[in-house]
Amino acid sequence: MSTFKLEIVTPERIVLEQEVDIITVKGADGELGIMANHVPMVTPLQVGPMKVKSGKSEQLIAVHGGFVEVRKDKVVVLAESAELPQDIDMERAKASKARAEQRISLAQRSKQDEVDHRRAELSLQRATTRIRVSGK
Template identity: 55%
Template sequence: MSTFLLEIVTPERLIFSEQVNSLVVRGVEGELGILPGHVPFVTPLQIAPVSIKTDGKELKIAVAGGFVEVRKEKVVILAESAELASEIDVIRAKAALERAETRLTSSGNRDQYDHRRAEIALQKAMNRLKVSGNL
């Protein structure tokens, strides 16, 4: 089976760099399946798990926004943040989820900006818990 090089990079470090068989990401227009030889494109990513298949195994990485660039020879994900399932602190992610839910349900006079920040924090926490297998 043919493969392509996948690199996942954050501002802090290289998270992943391996030959893979396929990749599924969630772009702003919906889920995208990428196989070797895919037509080149660039699109923004949503906060969602990235699913990677290599040699019959599946790996999930929690990606929080950024871009995916599909080139002829490789795919690069430039992420704001990304974590392998083994790196996720489940206790911290659950606490972040609870804080975000509390902010969203509290009856204070928050502005739209605060509400949006709480929604993003909730999405990130849920993404991390989903990838870690705890949601």
């Protein structure tokens, strides 16, 4: 199987840079699988786990929005933030999930501002993604 170079970059750092066989990301219109020689494109990413396969190993990475750019020679994920499983603090993720669920519940009962409700939903998605990727 052909491989390609994958770079996952955030405003703070390069999270991952390696040769991979296939990646699966959560794009704007659903899941997207990318292999070597994929047609060049750019698409926005949703909050969700990104699956990276290299040989027989498979890794999940928490990606919190951004874009994926498929080039002729490599794929670049420009993420708002991204975390490897070993970098995730599970207790913090669980606490964040509980806070987001509480904020959503309060917003639904009191018909609060739509912006606050959307922020709470995004926070819940990020926390859920961290918990799933961590696998602990």
